[in-house]
Amino acid sequence: MKLIIGYCRVSSNKQFSEGHALERYIESLVRFGIPESLIYFDVESGVSDSREGFNAVLDLVQSGQVSTVVIPNFDRLTRSPLQWEQTRELFTKCGVQVKFLEDGELDLTSPDGLFTGRIKAALAAQVRDRIRAHSLAGHAKHRERKEPYKPIFGYVKIDGAIVANEGKYPRSRRSYFEVARELVDTFLEVRSLGGTLQTFKNKFYMHPPSYEGKIHLKCPSSTTGLKNWLLNAQLRGKLQYLSFGHKTPQMIVEGTHTPLISENEWIAIQGILEGNKRRRAVNPGTLINPLSGIAKCCCCGGAMSQRTGYKRINGEYSDRFLVCRNARNRNGHCKPEYARGYGLSIEVAERALREKLVEKAQEIAKLVPNVRAINPEIVELRESIKILEAINDPDLVEVIERKKTRLLLLQETEEIKTVESQEKTKLLEMVIHPGFWNGMTPGDRNAIYRELVSVVWCDKGQLRVIPYN
Numbered sequence: 001m002k003l004i005i006g007y008c009r010v011s012s013n014k015q016f017s018e019g020h021a022l023e024r025y026i027e028s029l030v031r032f033g034i035p036e037s038l039i040y041f042d043v044e045s046g047v048s049d050s051r052e053g054f055n056a057v058l059d060l061v062q063s064g065q066v067s068t069v070v071i072p073n074f075d076r077l078t079r080s081p082l083q084w085e086q087t088r089e090l091f092t093k094c095g096v097q098v099k100f101l102e103d104g105e106l107d108l109t110s111p112d113g114l115f116t117g118r119i120k121a122a123l124a125a126q127v128r129d130r131i132r133a134h135s136l137a138g139h140a141k142h143r144e145r146k147e148p149y150k151p152i153f154g155y156v157k158i159d160g161a162i163v164a165n166e167g168k169y170p171r172s173r174r175s176y177f178e179v180a181r182e183l184v185d186t187f188l189e190v191r192s193l194g195g196t197l198q199t200f201k202n203k204f205y206m207h208p209p210s211y212e213g214k215i216h217l218k219c220p221s222s223t224t225g226l227k228n229w230l231l232n233a234q235l236r237g238k239l240q241y242l243s244f245g246h247k248t249p250q251m252i253v254e255g256t257h258t259p260l261i262s263e264n265e266w267i268a269i270q271g272i273l274e275g276n277k278r279r280r281a282v283n284p285g286t287l288i289n290p291l292s293g294i295a296k297c298c299c300c301g302g303a304m305s306q307r308t309g310y311k312r313i314n315g316e317y318s319d320r321f322l323v324c325r326n327a328r329n330r331n332g333h334c335k336p337e338y339a340r341g342y343g344l345s346i347e348v349a350e351r352a353l354r355e356k357l358v359e360k361a362q363e364i365a366k367l368v369p370n371v372r373a374i375n376p377e378i379v380e381l382r383e384s385i386k387i388l389e390a391i392n393d394p395d396l397v398e399v400i401e402r403k404k405t406r407l408l409l410l411q412e413t414e415e416i417k418t419v420e421s422q423e424k425t426k427l428l429e430m431v432i433h434p435g436f437w438n439g440m441t442p443g444d445r446n447a448i449y450r451e452l453v454s455v456v457w458c459d460k461g462q463l464r465v466i467p468y469n
């Protein structure tokens, strides 16, 4: 009788951040009925990829002793498209079945072959994880520097700390903090963003749209601005750190400043906003801008945002167009003519972007694999260490040690860079496949675009896609 064995891979990052991820996966395999002695696993670090457990599985499969390999779920098997392809070939040849605890069996002989939805999903997850790891590193940096988030309306930053703004609000007898509180009260009473702003404008001075002063001294004057303000954890006495590059995920930590709203009011505010959202009944997934963070305005360098499509009578949404956010907001940073769409729908832009990626992938395929140039600083350090060691003076020991440490750090960085560029090349190789993008959500696509493209310049409907090198 042939063996049924288990396999599982976790990244060391995940194992660290989620705690006992590996133990949980192993437990689920044991529960499925696989003896612990037949469960193989790997804890992968970002750079090295030794995968002893996986190699043991391959050996067993090759020796013909295995009938089935059980894996907790697809992305616990491999995240490398190349490795998956090789594995699949071997498994098919040896007549080995793959079973996923979470999503059933995978028929390796089906024509869907390599490009199953699963490999794509795993790929998107890989890219997303990397982005997340980067943003977590960003948080850590913020926290280390003890750099609280910028103050928002009602607060001010004094000596690096957020405190209630007791300064006088223009044309009133009240402080900013009190006026901010009034804004919350109005919202809780009126229960709509637009209505709140209307009511508030009748009572208090509002800065004109041309206002260019400190943003925390300006009362939110648009519905989006008001919503973001109400949702900001700073109002609840916390500090909200922005992640690297994008707005989510954010990290929230306890602050020391006076809260403007209580926890109960917070629940009420969320309830009102949720209720309003439900009434509009828009599926948020379909409205994500797949080019967010990549498409930029050629005129001002600012972000291109999507002009959300309106709903047609037949219930479908019209095309969404990319327009310069600055031009649209008329904040003086861009020319008014860039507020128009020029026929640049999201669809058109995505098509152009993908064509460019295919072109790039073909270019790379033609190239002889190039060796990365060695960082000149590394060469210089090695040389000078050699020279200093030759002098053999005990006074120089400390200098040499410092130089060695620096060399080690540089070499590590280079190694990470190499691995990252190899991953990118692999991803690019997959993009050529015509079915690659099928079934991906806008969020998945955005993750992959961000990985491969540094910027898409938009100039009145003309596009210039700049992929990473």
Ligand SMILES: [Zn+2]
Pocket (backbone or CB within 6 Å): 297, 298, 299, 300, 301, 302, 324, 325, 326, 327, 333, 334, 335, 338
């Ligand atoms: Zn612009």
